[in-house]
Amino acid sequence: MADYLMPSLGADMDEGTLIEWLVGPGDPVHRGQVVAVVDTSKSAIEVEVFQDGVVGELLVPVGTTVPVGTPLATILEGAAPLPGSAPEVTDESESPAEPEPEVTLPTEAVAMPTGAPPPPPARVSPVVRHHAHELGVDLATVRGSGPDGQPTRHDVDAAARAAQRLRVSPYARRRARELGLDPAIAAPGRPGGVVRAAEIEAAAAAKEKAERPAAAPPPATPAEAMRAAIGQLMARSKREIPHYYLQTSIDLGPAMRWLAEHNTGRPPSERIIPAALLLKAAALAVREVPDLNGFYLDSGFQRSEQIHLGVAVALRGGGLIAPAIHDADTLALVDLMAALKDLVSRARAGRLRGSEMSDPTLTVTNLGEQGAELVHGVIYPPQVALVGFGRVVERPCAVDGAVLVRPVTVATLAADHRVTDGRLGSRYLAALEARLTHPEAL
């Protein structure tokens, strides 16, 4: 049996409200199936399961807001429903108050293999025994590194340090990381106990308050909540990511001509807009500079093999959301256009999928026909780059020694200096330009 957890739908999500269950106890589910709808500060999102199985129990009733990582349902392994195992949705009063299990995360200091209990120490020198007694260490729990597994003074010290080490629940640890907090500040002078997410949140709030005495009042309307979520994520981006910016003007003459020819004689439903062409070029170009595609995590940069292109979609009524088109580099242009159409309409209707929210590897913002000529983007953490396209404008261009009027866009790259520098970034923009110069290959 496994717990199905409230997923993290982007780095800015702390909690979500379950607004609809699409499955019930006893229903078989398969990996990737949409099972519920969750409301975040940005949008209603359809969330998927990531395993095959059968729904056991729904743990969180509709209308409940719970933190990321809270078990929402149990998923039983196996393909067929188990007879007589279809419990009702639990009452709100029974919903789990403390979702995260008490787990001490292993750290490098712990050398003890899991599973096998240490053999009883054959002989312990009186000095070591005394030392252990002073530090309050139970010698039975100490794995000896001396001859015959005999514990040494050093082993006792290590065990004492391990016991002193703060125990932090996994979710609390993650929240602490997201909030840029040391978990220890949530529990000053309290080794031994388990630090929970609520304490991390409280410590973060206290820190925030201390740093900014005139904090804004809590958001009231959905639009304000969304603005607050965007603000928080972008503030984190600007705080943590050392951005550098590059720009290059790209002659879109060939691309626009190619598009016009393609669209001529085609019904509106089969036409392609420039945005689809720009996205395809952006996806293909990053194949050549893969260090712009992936996530910057605690362990450093993790390159993504797949190219899931985040598309910044402006919502009517304000706000912005940047869900992913999966494997954008592999889609034929017509398929990418269809995917874009579908994504934009679902983004605006509030019907995005959880995976679309959580896994873009590189985001593109396209200001479109009504936009400004240039955008210096703010990177969506934990991504490491953002590609921007300004409005396409007619400009005089020097082409083969003559001045011609051409449709031009200014392409920009905002990228993370922890991973790349201007040399690699420039290579990306050059690749982008090359792709757009040969639209027939897109």
Added chain:
Amino acid sequence: MNTEEARAAVVDALARIAPEADLDEVDAGGDLRSEIDLDSMDFLGLVEALAESTGVDIPEDDYREVRSLDGLVAYLVRRAA
């Protein structure tokens, strides 16, 4: 199709694309894209919806003529006739 019918088709299509827009407040001679904030995807959606509801397929070459509410209505009346 007369002017009223064409206008009704446009209003109907826009109600789905830009539900918050008040077309009575729109400058009927101004560019719809800036008047009610349509991006190119929205505009394509409008053209698509009108092709379906009126049977008039507006090619890209004619987009210039249909940028305003008045221009669009007049175009539909002329082409549907």
